[in-house]
Amino acid sequence: MDRYSAPHVSYGYPGWQTVSYLAPARSGPPELPVAGPVGRAAARAIDLSIVVLTLFTARGAGMTSGLLVTPILLVGLACEPLMMWRFGTTIGKRCFGLRVVRLDNGDGLSLGRALWRWVCVVASCVVPVLGLVSGLRYLTDEPYHQCLHDKAAGSVVVRGNS
Numbered sequence: 442m443d444r445y446s447a448p449h450v451s452y453g454y455p456g457w458q459t460v461s462y463l464a465p466a467r468s469g470p471p472e473l474p475v476a477g478p479v480g481r482a483a484a485r486a487i488d489l490s491i492v493v494l495t496l497f498t499a500r501g502a503g504m505t506s507g508l509l510v511t512p513i514l515l516v517g518l519a520c521e522p523l524m525m526w527r528f529g530t531t532i533g534k535r536c537f538g539l540r541v542v543r544l545d546n547g548d549g550l551s552l553g554r555a556l557w558r559w560v561c562v563v564a565s566c567v568v569p570v571l572g573l574v575s576g577l578r579y580l581t582d583e584p585y586h587q588c589l590h591d592k593a594a595g596s597v598v599v600r601g602n603s
C-alpha cells in the first residue's frame with residue numbers, strides 16, 4: 442500500500458468511498474406531478490372570489506370601509522394559510538385536485554411556511570410589479586413552475602389530493 446491510499450477502515454456507511462461530492466444535489470421530489478397553469482389560475486380565481494364575496498357581503502351588511510379589512514383578512518387567513526397547513530390545499534385547489542407540498546421532501550407545509558407563503562401572495566397582489574414578476578417566473582421556471590411565493594416558502598403545487 443502506498444502512502445496516498447486509505448487503508449481499509451471500519452467506520453462510515455458501506456460504499457462511502459464511492460460517493461461523488463460533485464454530483465448535483467436532488468432539488469425536489471421528481472415523482473410528484475407539477476400542476477399546470479390552467480388549474481392553478483382557476484383555483485386562484487375561486488379562492489379570490491371567496492374573498493371578494495366576503496367583501497360584498499360585509500359591505501351589504503353596512504360595514505364601513507375601515508371595518509371591511511377585518512372580515513377580508515379573517516377569510517383570507519382561513520382560506521389560504523390555515524387550510525394549506527391543515528389540509529395541504531385550499532377550496533379552489535381542492536376543486537381542481539391540486540395540493541401544495543414542500544419541495545425538499547414532498548410533505549405538507551408547516552404553519553410557518555404556509556403563513557409566509559400567504560404573506561408573499563398578498564404582497565404580490567398589492568404590489569403590481571411583484572405580481573407580474575411572479576407570473577413570469579412561473580412561466581419560465583423549470584422544472585417545478587414555481588411562482589415567487591412558492592420559491593420563498595420552498596413549496597411546489599402538484600396534482601393529486603392524496
